[in-house]
Amino acid sequence: MRILRRKKRTDRQLDRRECEVDAELAAEMACDAASLAIEWAQRAGVAEDDAVEAVRAATRARAAAERATHAASDDDARLETAAAWAAAESALEADQRVVEAIAEEMGEP
Numbered sequence: 150m151r152i153l154r155r156k157k158r159t160d161r162q163l164d165r166r167e168c169e170v171d172a173e174l175a176a177e178m179a180c181d182a183a184s185l186a187i188e189w190a191q192r193a194g195v196a197e198d199d200a201v202e203a204v205r206a207a208t209r210a211r212a213a214a215e216r217a218t219h220a221a222s223d224d225d226a227r228l229e230t231a232a233a234w235a236a237a238e239s240a241l242e243a244d245q246r247v248v249e250a251i252a253e254e255m256g257e258p
Contacts, residue, residue, distance in 0.1 A: 168226035172214035175233035179203075179210035179240035186244040189251060196250035203243035210236035 163171060183203040190200035210233045217229035 162223070163227055163230065165220075165223050165226050168220075168223070168230040169214075169218050172217035172226075172230040172233040175230070175237040176207070176210040176214040179207035179233075179237040182237075182240040182244040183207035186240075186247045190247050193251045193254060195254050196247040199243045199246040199250065203240045203247070206236045206240035206243060210234075210240065 183200070183206070186196075186200040186203040190197045213229045213233035213236060217226045217233065220226035220229055
């Protein structure tokens with residue numbers, strides 16, 4: 150998973166370029182999670198509402214990454230990067246709910 154390659158940071162703040170790259174990574178992860186959630190939810194016929202939520206979160210992450218790229222200041226870029234990661238986390242959580250619903254469906258006789 151790409152998050153494992155993400156550098157550990159100390160207390161220093163991200164500069165503009167790091168924000169752009171970090172926000173783009175968040176958006177990519179969110180889009181990947183949404184794509185998988187949709188595919189599996191449709192195949193299994195369950196948790197389609199959670200898959201849709203993953204797509205909405207991925208859309209929010211992509212928009213935040215775009216705003217980070219065009220932010221007026223480094224502080225604004227950092228805020229948008231944080232928003233991208235928050236949306237990515239939401240997409241990953243929605244994807245996990247799809248997985249859980251499929252597992253539950255498979256466990257029923």
